[in-house]
Amino acid sequence: MGPFTETQWMVCHGPGVVHFTELPIGSSMTTGQPNCEPFDVEQEALDRAIELGYVAPVEEEEEEE
Numbered sequence: 001m002g003p004f005t006e007t008q009w010m011v012c013h014g015p016g017v018v019h020f021t022e023l024p025i026g027s028s029m030t031t032g033q034p035n036c037e038p039f040d041v042e043q044e045a046l047d048r049a050i051e052l053g054y055v056a057p058v059e060e061e062e063e064e065e
Contacts, residue, residue, distance in 0.1 A: 005025060007025055009045035013052050019033065022042070
């Protein structure tokens with residue numbers, strides 16, 4: 001897929017796996033997943049990924065010394 005002329009968010013999924021990623025302008029991608037859904041809106045893509053079982057990583061805050 002690609003190269004993309006607009007930023008896209010992709011949700012690629014198969015049995016037991018869900019991937020969520022942002023692809024900036026000019027990016028291309030390949031995937032081994034049988035299903036790949038492009039989105040123009042990040043939140044819509046994230047909602048779909050979560051619906052499929054994606055667990056967003058938790059960002060840890062750095063401790064001040």
